[in-house]
Amino acid sequence: MSRRMSKLSILAAALALLACQTAQAVGPFQIYEQALRNDPVFLGAIKERDAGLENRAIGRAGLLPKVGYSYNKGHNNSKVSYLDTVRGTITEKRNYDSYGSSLTLQQPLIDYEAYANYRKGVAQALFADENFRGKSQELLVRVLSYYTKALFAQDQIDIALAKKKAFEQQFQQNRHMFQQGEGTRTDILEAESRYELATAEEIEARDEQDAALRELAALTGEPNLDVRDLDPLQEDFQSFSLTPANYDTWHEMALSNNPVLASQRQRVEVARYEVERNRAGHLPKLSAYATMRQNESESGNTYNQRYDTNTIGIEVSVPLYAGGGVSASTRQASRSMEQxxxxxxxxxxETLIELRRQFSACLSGVSKLRAYQKALTSAEALVVSTKQSILGGERVNLDALNAEQQLYTTRRDLAQARYDYLMAWTKLHYYAGTLREEDLARVDEAFGQRAQP
Known part of the structure; x- marks a missing residue:
């Protein structure tokens, strides 16, 4: 029995290992798809949009007919006194039922306040739609931002670990040389100092990575998200083609398509029709109405009498004076519109400044990536040549530490430049108002291990 359990345990472990090996990492686009289903900010934006779209129907309701029905039924106990020329004053007690019903149809004909309120509702609905479009594009930016922050933090951790290993070897070598009488205590302290600085950098990078992963977890609803679950940026990634290539076209695209600017313009329209709505408080209103009434014993004067009345007509309402409230409300709404x-x-x-910044970052990013790649090649060669020069007595250990430091700094700067370029390319489309899922899918292709030919 124990032997059978042992075989089952081995089989379960093998299956678990196989599952771990076959589990695939996810790219930014897959994170975005999960965020569409789980991000509370985005889900709240959907409800905000849906609520805002109802303003169109609310405003239109003021222009449409209104139908109302009322009904009342009661029991009356009354005492009636009247004067008779023969019998004098006579008092009668009446106990009777009464009822009344009324069906009314009313249609506004001239009502500028209702019209202004309708146009305000249309603008509010358009504002809600543009605001949601902006938050949808913002979700794409947030996903890529947290994703690249987590990966860049991992790059910093890897660099810090490599630095610690190199400085530890340099420390041991310097201590051995000092014990042999060939080195100095300064060399030992210098290597030890560099090692501790690398340790501090590692700790800081791990904190930044933890924060980025928590942000991604909040977007996706996956609490156990690990950096190993993310596709890394391909090492041979260079850049994307920038289309269109001139800034003026991007400028026009931003003015036409940026959802933040579009929603802000609708906000101005909302404020403008709020001014008109308040100004309508000085204007007359004209409406048509039709009424069907049925009454029986509704009052003492109609005791034991039944009336069926059909009425059709028009109603005019002319405001004369409201204590200055209409004028004050109009002035208040005008100031809000100007604001x-x-x-x-x-x-x-602000949008155009950011647009220009991201456009320039895309153009300069290509040159920066090329320069950092060349600098990395030179830094790697410098480390090798410096170590050889130390053996020949032409350089000292401090030169080796400086060369190592320059190499790791260049690696870090190259990694950051690559992520900064991706973010600049994405934000350029965001500020232009053209960022779509297809753009994130294109960025997604830059991540993951490239298949071997």
Whole structure:
């Protein structure tokens, strides 16, 4: 029995190992698909959009007919006194039932307030739609931002571990030389200092990675997300083609398509029709109505009488004076509209500044990547030549430490430049208002291990 259990345990372990080996890492696009289903910010944005779209129907309701029905039925106990010329004052007690019903149809004909409220509702619905479009594109940026932060932190951890290993070897070598009387205590302290700095960098990178992974976990709803679950950036990644290549076209695209600017323009429209709605408080209203009434013994004067009345007509309402409230409300709404216009100007300038920054970052990023790649090759050759020069007595141990430090710094800067380029390319499309799932899918192709030919 124990032998059979042992075989089952071995089989279960083998299956678990096989499952781990066959588990595939996920790229940014898969993270984005999970975020669409689990990110509470995005899910809340969907409900916010749905609620905002109802403003169109709410505003339209003020222009459509209104139908109302009322019914009442009661029992009356009354005492009636009247004067008779023969019998004098006579008092009668009446106990009777009464009822009344009314069906009313009313249709606004001239109501500028209702019209302004409808146009305001349309603008509010468009604002909600553009605001949601902006948050949808923002989700793409957030996914890639946290994804690259986690990977860059892992690059920093790997570099820190490599630095610690190199400085530990240098420390042991310097201590051995010092014991042999060929080195100095300064060399030992220098290597030890570099080692401790690398340790601090590792700790900081792990904290940054933990924060980035937690952000991704909040987006996807996967609490146990590990950096090993993420596809790394391919080592041979260079850059993307920038289309269109001139800034003026991107400038026009941003003014036309940026969802933040579009929603801000709709906000100005909302404020403008709020001014009109308040101004309508000085204007008359005209409506048509039709009523069907049935009444029986509704009052003492109609005791034991039944009335069936059909009425059709028009109703005019003319406001004369409201204590100055209409004028004050109009002035208040006008100031709010002016505020919205200034905020639109500010948001436009801010967006175009960021657009230009990301466009320049894309152009310069290509040159930076090329320069860092060459610098990395030179730094690697410098480390080799420095170690050879030390053996020949032409260099000292401090030169080797500096060469190692320069190599790892270049590796870190190259990794950061690659992620910065990806973010700049993505944000350029975001500020232009053209960022789509297809763009993230293109970025996704830059991640993962390249298949061997």
């Amino acid at each position: 919205a216009e200034y905020e639109l100007d500010g948001k436009t300038r």
